[in-house]
Amino acid sequence: MTESDLVAPDLESTPGSAESEPAMLSARNMRASYGPLSALHGIDFELFEGECVALLGANGAGKTTTLRTISGQLVTVTGMLNFRDSSGIHDLIGTTADRSARLGIAHVPQGRGTFTDLSVEDNLRVGGFRLPPPEVNGEMDWWFDVFPRLEERRRQPAGQLSGGEQQMLAVARAMMMHPQLLLLDEPSLGLAPMTVADLFRALERVRAERRTTMFIVEQNANVALAAADRAYVLEAGRIVLEGTAEDLSQNDAVKRAYLGQ
Amino acid sequence: MELLLARLFDGVANGTLYASVALSLVLIYKATALINFAQGEMAMVGAFLTYVLAVELNLNILVALVIAMVASALFGVVVHRTIISRFDEHEHLPVVLVTLGLLLALNAFVAILFGYDTRRLPSLLPQGSAVQIGSANLRWYTLGVLVVSVGVLALLTILLRRTNIGLAFRAVATNTESARLVGIPVSRVITLSWAIAAAIGTLAATLYVSDPLRQLDPLVMERVLIFAAAAAVLGGLDSLWGSLAGGLLLGLSESLVTGYVSWIPPELGMVVALICLALVLLWRPSGLFGSVQVARV
Numbered sequence: 001m002t003e004s005d006l007v008a009p010d011l012e013s014t015p016g017s018a019e020s021e022p023a024m025l026s027a028r029n030m031r032a033s034y035g036p037l038s039a040l041h042g043i044d045f046e047l048f049e050g051e052c053v054a055l056l057g058a059n060g061a062g063k064t065t066t067l068r069t070i071s072g073q074l075v076t077v078t079g080m081l082n083f084r085d086s087s088g089i090h091d092l093i094g095t096t097a098d099r100s101a102r103l104g105i106a107h108v109p110q111g112r113g114t115f116t117d118l119s120v121e122d123n124l125r126v127g128g129f130r131l132p133p134p135e136v137n138g139e140m141d142w143w144f145d146v147f148p149r150l151e152e153r154r155r156q157p158a159g160q161l162s163g164g165e166q167q168m169l170a171v172a173r174a175m176m177m178h179p180q181l182l183l184l185d186e187p188s189l190g191l192a193p194m195t196v197a198d199l200f201r202a203l204e205r206v207r208a209e210r211r212t213t214m215f216i217v218e219q220n221a222n223v224a225l226a227a228a229d230r231a232y233v234l235e236a237g238r239i240v241l242e243g244t245a246e247d248l249s250q251n252d253a254v255k256r257a258y259l260g261q
Numbered sequence: 262m263e264l265l266l267a268r269l270f271d272g273v274a275n276g277t278l279y280a281s282v283a284l285s286l287v288l289i290y291k292a293t294a295l296i297n298f299a300q301g302e303m304a305m306v307g308a309f310l311t312y313v314l315a316v317e318l319n320l321n322i323l324v325a326l327v328i329a330m331v332a333s334a335l336f337g338v339v340v341h342r343t344i345i346s347r348f349d350e351h352e353h354l355p356v357v358l359v360t361l362g363l364l365l366a367l368n369a370f371v372a373i374l375f376g377y378d379t380r381r382l383p384s385l386l387p388q389g390s391a392v393q394i395g396s397a398n399l400r401w402y403t404l405g406v407l408v409v410s411v412g413v414l415a416l417l418t419i420l421l422r423r424t425n426i427g428l429a430f431r432a433v434a435t436n437t438e439s440a441r442l443v444g445i446p447v448s449r450v451i452t453l454s455w456a457i458a459a460a461i462g463t464l465a466a467t468l469y470v471s472d473p474l475r476q477l478d479p480l481v482m483e484r485v486l487i488f489a490a491a492a493a494v495l496g497g498l499d500s501l502w503g504s505l506a507g508g509l510l511l512g513l514s515e516s517l518v519t520g521y522v523s524w525i526p527p528e529l530g531m532v533v534a535l536i537c538l539a540l541v542l543l544w545r546p547s548g549l550f551g552s553v554q555v556a557r558v
């Protein structure tokens with residue numbers, strides 16, 4: 001065994017100790033509110049480059065709010081929230097949606113947020129708005145390879161797609177931005193189990209080929225824990241559990257509350 | 262027969278002008294779901310600027326028009342940046358009231374500077390008749406306005422369909438939140454639509470008052486704005502070509518009804534046109550070409 005094997009941190013199992021590789025996204029005592037309504041009461045979390053992390057919790061626990069703090073949407077945030085990329089560390093407290101997008105953070109909102117009047121192709125082009133124009137077509141073809149059903153419907157308005165197809169389009173559109181970090185809000189919501197499986201297989205492929213860091217909010221804990229390396233559990237605006245996906249899926253409290261066992 | 266032709270020509274001439282102003286309303290409506298009631302007065306100010314440049318400073322009328330259009334575009338940017346964008350985009354009523362206030366302010370401003378005397382603008386288009394059939398004559402002016410209006414529509418359609426800026430505009434028009442999430446500078450896109458709308462408005466107003474049969478005064482656009490707003494609604498509010506159809510339909514119904522129904526005096530032309538509008542909307546609530554929401558949820 002060489003020395004490097006000893007120092008190379010195992011990111012998936014011991015993220016907290018990975019001092020040689022600081023987190024891509026880290027929150028400390030982060031609080032968020034909508035006007036007088038407090039939604040997050042001081043949470044800490046970290047995401048490391050290339051990781052897929054799930055955020056679990058019931059309705060109203062603050063999962064969507066957490067994603068909104070990162071992508072800069074309509075929340076008042078205090079505490080610390082830093083995003084690190086090759087150019088340095090960026091403070092995300094009080095960020096705006098287009099600044100977060102320019103930093104390389106793509107957010108697939110709940111309900112998908114596709115441009116329903118625009119064709120499938122135009123939706124993807126909007127995602128690639130900041131790419132150099134010659135790259136856009138090649139990039140689009142790559143996504144048609146991942147989601148062949150989108151190619152069949154490339155000229156149709158996105159509003160005519162099925163729920164599953166819209167979710168695929170939303171993911172592809174967000175990924176057209178070449179993000180460092182992909183935020184997914186309830187991607188499985190309202191989809192048939194087969195479609196959910198298809199979607200998560202595609203996400204696996206994206207991770208394998210692009211090493212995109214992912215933060216997935218889910219109520220469907222089974223699916224999320226199968227895809228993620230680590231997970232946090234939110235309850236009423238506080239993080240009550242965290243650990244590797246494997247550990248959490250064995251945890252009795254998680255099993256009872258979120259895995260339906 | 263000749264009378265019919267004459268009335269059709271009249272209707273087309275008015276209709277295309279309503280359509281051009283309607284187009285600037287539609288542009289801003291598409292981006293922000295807001296009707297800018299000051300659009301007509303902004304255009305009137307632009308026409309006065311053309312007048313000052315062309316008549317008082319003796320510039321060529323076309324040069325004067327181009328300068329006035331650029332100045333109006335800049336004015337549109339200033340209005341959006343300094344006033345409109347300060348208001349919550351989800352609350353329409355306050356902004357509508359602000360545009361109404363702007364309408365009155367611009368009107369008073371021009372009245373103070375120029376008074377209510379009517380002024381003549383040199384014609385932008387060749388004078389005389391292109392086609393003469395008996396007593397009905399199709400004036401070059403009517404044809405010119407039609408060509409310019411269709412040309413502006415075609416250019417805008419190309420801008421929206423074929424350019425990156427147009428794509429950004431359509432994205433903002435469809436889903437503002439999602440447009441922000443992909444990094445489109447939404448506020449700048451909306452500012453740009455104000456600029457383009459203001460320039461088109463000035464073009465339309467200048468064409469309108471440069472008709473040898475009309476004159477320029479601070480009140481000239483009030484009537485036009487009402488027709489334009491009606492044309493925009495008739496066309497579906499979010500359809501560019503719908504605004505042309507709406508404008509033509511209103512212009513024609515105004516001229517035909519007051520022409521043929523002897524007991525309706527010409528003064529009631531506007532009322533007749535608005536009744537036509539109400540009837541169409543009863544039959545098609547989202548206008549002739551308005552997009553009906555088809556999205557699955």
